[in-house]
Amino acid sequence: MLIDLKDIKKIYEIGGTVKVPALKSINLVIGKNEYVAIMGPSGSGKSTLMNILGCLDTASEGIYMLNGSNVSDMTDDELAEIRNREIGFVFQTFNLLPRANALHNVELPLIYNGTSSTQRKKQAKEALEKVGLADRMDHKPNELSGGQRQRVAIARALVNNPSIILADEPTGNLDSKTGEEIMEIFETLHDAGNTIVLVTHEEYIAEHSDRIIRLRDGLVERDESVN
Amino acid sequence: MRILIYFVESVKIATNALRSYKLRSILTTLGIVIGVTTVITIVALIQGLNKSFERQISAIGTDTLFIDKYPWIITSNTEFFSYRNRRNIPVNYAFRIKELSSLSKAVAPTLYSRQTAKYKGRSSEGVLIIGTNADYLVTSNTLPEIGRFLSDTDVEHRRSVCVLGWDVYQALFPNSDPIGKKIKLGGKKFKVVGVIEKKGAMFGNSMDTNVCIPIGVFQSTFGVRWRSCDIEIKINSPELMDDAEIELTGIMRRLRGLKPGEDNDFNINKQSMLMDTYKRLTNTLWAVAIGVGSISLLVGGIGIMNILLVSVTERTREIGVRKALGARNHDVLLQFLIESMVICSIGVIIGILFAIGIAKLVAATTPIPAAITLWVVFLGVGFVITIGVFFGIYPASKAARLNPIDALRYE
Numbered sequence: 320m321l322i323d324l325k326d327i328k329k330i331y332e333i334g335g336t337v338k339v340p341a342l343k344s345i346n347l348v349i350g351k352n353e354y355v356a357i358m359g360p361s362g363s364g365k366s367t368l369m370n371i372l373g374c375l376d377t378a379s380e381g382i383y384m385l386n387g388s389n390v391s392d393m394t395d396d397e398l399a400e401i402r403n404r405e406i407g408f409v410f411q412t413f414n415l416l417p418r419a420n421a422l423h424n425v426e427l428p429l430i431y432n433g434t435s436s437t438q439r440k441k442q443a444k445e446a447l448e449k450v451g452l453a454d455r456m457d458h459k460p461n462e463l464s465g466g467q468r469q470r471v472a473i474a475r476a477l478v479n480n481p482s483i484i485l486a487d488e489p490t491g492n493l494d495s496k497t498g499e500e501i502m503e504i505f506e507t508l509h510d511a512g513n514t515i516v517l518v519t520h521e522e523y524i525a526e527h528s529d530r531i532i533r534l535r536d537g538l539v540e541r542d543e544s545v546n
Numbered sequence: 547m548r549i550l551i552y553f554v555e556s557v558k559i560a561t562n563a564l565r566s567y568k569l570r571s572i573l574t575t576l577g578i579v580i581g582v583t584t585v586i587t588i589v590a591l592i593q594g595l596n597k598s599f600e601r602q603i604s605a606i607g608t609d610t611l612f613i614d615k616y617p618w619i620i621t622s623n624t625e626f627f628s629y630r631n632r633r634n635i636p637v638n639y640a641f642r643i644k645e646l647s648s649l650s651k652a653v654a655p656t657l658y659s660r661q662t663a664k665y666k667g668r669s670s671e672g673v674l675i676i677g678t679n680a681d682y683l684v685t686s687n688t689l690p691e692i693g694r695f696l697s698d699t700d701v702e703h704r705r706s707v708c709v710l711g712w713d714v715y716q717a718l719f720p721n722s723d724p725i726g727k728k729i730k731l732g733g734k735k736f737k738v739v740g741v742i743e744k745k746g747a748m749f750g751n752s753m754d755t756n757v758c759i760p761i762g763v764f765q766s767t768f769g770v771r772w773r774s775c776d777i778e779i780k781i782n783s784p785e786l787m788d789d790a791e792i793e794l795t796g797i798m799r800r801l802r803g804l805k806p807g808e809d810n811d812f813n814i815n816k817q818s819m820l821m822d823t824y825k826r827l828t829n830t831l832w833a834v835a836i837g838v839g840s841i842s843l844l845v846g847g848i849g850i851m852n853i854l855l856v857s858v859t860e861r862t863r864e865i866g867v868r869k870a871l872g873a874r875n876h877d878v879l880l881q882f883l884i885e886s887m888v889i890c891s892i893g894v895i896i897g898i899l900f901a902i903g904i905a906k907l908v909a910a911t912t913p914i915p916a917a918i919t920l921w922v923v924f925l926g927v928g929f930v931i932t933i934g935v936f937f938g939i940y941p942a943s944k945a946a947r948l949n950p951i952d953a954l955r956y957e
Contacts, residue, residue, distance in 0.1 A: 375869075402870060436554075
């Protein structure tokens, strides 16, 4: 079991008194090499779940086992290390560093686990080759198209060989043709053995996955396989 | 290893960030530049003054005492007038002291007069004639370069001989051997027996325009009644200075016939008195340096803090990304602290360069040998760390505490 969520609750306190439950009780198991899409209307708790899965946030209650370790009660710094080791993020807005070139952007996660400079460059190049950007390594984000930027972001997510690739609306800022190209990359990565968790509100994007988890009002509404 | 890699990376990030905002960074460092330039320049000037002062004062040995009618440092007119009424110190005290003192190595009475020295149409004006004895060689460290110094026999037999200072020798005997020649001082002829080595100046007075003659001859040639004799005493060793001062005070009080309870009517002067006064003066300079320096460094530091706060806000998203990718709180903290220190370093380096320039200029155009020494570099490093950390810690911790989710969402 790669991801095991047991009775995860997330309650936001507004103004110290009003309590708003974003996740009421989530039970979820995701195995290795699964390709899962998480869907739901806004306010369904999709983003909250995504943040918890990505160890950017912790649950108010419940147990989250990620790749064998309990991340429910970890400190900020421990979570940072887990994110670095276990999770590769792909964001809707790419979130590349504007002043750094593609290669350096991909190197970033490796800086935080103390990989030496030469080893970093080697791994970053390999990751960029995997997404077909070997010839754009020296380009800065503003010299790249939207699709190319997202590929850099995917390379960055891959570079540290994480357990999960967590993609949050990865095609949201792309036209449909480029979006399809990005989805093809995810498929290739899935075929190569990666575990992918995709958050989207687009049905046709979700259909690329093998399994769709639908949230509504902080609960899993439906959890079904895609044929 | 991890920390080293991250440190190198942080320096790169910082320099990149600064390069992206060149003008802003330069303006930010300006405060630090001015502060560092001020402080280091003043330090260099003080050190220059110290060096110059020590060089001049070194002519007075640390193991030499001076029994005078007046103290060396008089701060008011009333003080001066009270000293003026003291009895003169007669020359024979020097001989008595020599007999009575067990801690003195050499005792030289001195009397002074400004005269013109002449030799065959050449003349040297404003020559300081010093009437003294053979011990003066030891007390004033006036070693002969040519010939010899005054001897005991010269003094005892009141021979009309003289020993020339280097400049007097140069003026009167530009191309010839002075030994055995007779020069005229105050209308009387003196046979040259030696030339003192070049000594330089003390507080603007050249010590090379002196001419020494036996004290008895001085008295008979230039008069004696209204003059008070200054007695120079070399002590057996510098550690005995305090003991010697006590012993000499006792001897002087006895010679003067002072009763217990009566004040001394003479002063025992020494080098350290000048040193103390000088240090009091330079302490004021130090205070000015520290005051001006800290104000401009404070202003500079606030400038840095301000720009870092702007930088943290501008780069909120970047911080979010870095945190999402595994940067821990202290990694972010370190990144911004290093950025702060990089700005400071640039300011300090430019400041030191300016200060070196000013010091060179001062050294070239004034007699103060202003110079910047190696420890200034350490002082600079100290500035960088102190200001960088002090003013960087707040913006940096603000950045470090950012919640990654909020930071990623920041527009």
